[in-house]
Amino acid sequence: MRDHDLAPGRPERRLTTKETAELLGVKPETVYAYVSRGLLGSRREPGSRASTFDAQEVTALARRNRREAAGPSGSATDLSVRTGITLIEEDRYYYRGVDATELATRHSFEEVAEWLWTGEPTPGAAFFAPETTVEAARRAVNSLPEHTTTTDRLRVAAIAAATEDPLRFDLSEDAVLGAGRLLVPTLVAALPQNRPDHRDDGPLARRLWTRLSGRAPDGAGLRVLDTALGLLADHDLAASTLAVRVAASARAHAYAAVSAGLGALEGPLHGAASGLAHRLLLDVLDQGTAGPVIAAELRAGRRVPGLGHRLYAGEDPRAQALFRLLEEIPRAEPALLAARDIVATTARHTPLHANVDLALAVFTVSCGMPASAGETVFAVARTAGWIAHALEEYGERPLRMRPSGQYVGPKPPQPLPYP
Template structure:
């Protein structure tokens, strides 16, 4: 089908799932994946059980897919970035060629971060922050209103830590790596503790736990948190990571690049998904079943949080690992059952798999953490990946992240307004 040929029946007609799949050249399961990603909207006709799709919307998506496949200007293909960090392929992902899930299960967050940064494993490595950096970051964060979101707190902490570092404009590999090793624990230390009197010692996951919940830590739960951090270190060019690379391309220092990533992360379509899933699970637990909760979400026109991922046709490998570990945490069982109920209830009409946001929600909901805890975990974890991408970008030609705009406004010359 050529670009100028519309999908048959595109003048207001609706297509079945099979017709939509044929028009897009994909499997029916992929059609529902497009729905979960917000690329298509589905509707059930009165009295019918099957989903239908707007033919014009399907036609637009088909055209976009063909442009991207052809690599035409403006399709996004011209923004591809060479990287040695993360590969996502066939429902698995790899850090520097090594299975990321195996790394995360066998090594600490700090060890996985070092592997991503240097290609070397450093057993037993622990990140620590200079007292001066922590003091200035805490002072800045403490001045914020009480209702400030965790991501805002982290961004303010990063800016304050940058102001304290006279070497921040040194973009050499050694200095940037030093920034990563001190900035991440500074971000954690700047967050208000949930348990007063906690000592900031031990692995980063132990220190972060005390910022997320007042409950005492047990080894199984700490292992889940540490593994979650390691799993989330990087995930190719997510929106926040692309922002980091754009900043690094302009030779912004590492603190500023991380701040750019945190700014994008706070968007509701990126970092907030686990919080939405957290609230949904609490409602399912309150109702005793997922059926009315899912129905209310769909009736309001909302996507079901925690389901589907644009890069995985099957289950998100990060979710698979975390669910397996959560089975070893007795108090997580109710939230685990609620999550499985959500997946099973939704699967009646849309075969979507659980993603890492749902797994994070099970962990945070069962650990007495607030709904924002998943976003905090994500932000702290991904900071290591942002440092890795910034470091990679510093080795490229400056300002290469400069696409040309495709102007679609009125053609000049136009008369002066007024």
């Protein structure tokens, strides 16, 4: 334990691990992580295996954590979040330090998800949900009207799965990992099959295929789908991931945190962007050239979907990886040529590169999937990243994401609005 300058005659006060965790607003496991990093000292009392902590040192660490959360200005407005999950750097991105595109192209989506969650390799990882959970999710989804969006169905399935899990409020690492391994396959199983005669087993990508296409799955197509799931599993603090972390900061359980992410994902600027690129690609294929289609988009004041990304100066590495695989599929050639025409036509005025939404659109168009298929792939994939971020956030001080509003309304006091 570190030495402390205690006031003369003042007894040294010791805290238990539970008391220390409560004062710091973290889990007991995080307290021991502080010890291993040298941020806290600990001592075992004679005749006991339990560790105790100096109250003054714990209080000082709590104050320091609050200052760091508040930022240099002293107000909690800095939304920068320390994370060990995904790094985006120099037109590449990494999952826990490993090149994400290499990981996703060489390993199954389930193995990628386990790496994001635990940082440990899990060869042959497979996700299956109990039949009772799947049936509850299917009943809930089947009760929705036909015009319901895919994301709405997934959100309802997540809520139904939560009601079947009496331990959902257990936020320990093992419990949250169990919820993730159950929730991802439940989301897929709850969606209606296009091929009901097909066996609903095997890798997750194969099960998802039957929800997206009426065509029989083939090896090349399944490889693209499985890789796409791995590539989309996480992408740092995108809007939906931030929503998940805010929910987790309030200690919402994993199912509720994922539901928050699905709500943010439904916006046209996030998960739904692939559907817009899908429709654009169909228009170009119908017209035979991108020129008039791009002109119509620009005349309507719309941004051309599937192009550019604020985090990459060059081409989106996720798009690069998918295009390489799609080039090996003969039936994808027309859509690939149309996508290249879109990029080349738009580049005459604005040098924008293809992003993952356009690559997903090439895949979904080539495989006879609906425009909503890309959003479904995005949502199922990103659930893995959301679980990883929820796990990470549960180890932080609760309710730390509380920015202060900058009031710009009428200066008070104002008269009451009613006589």
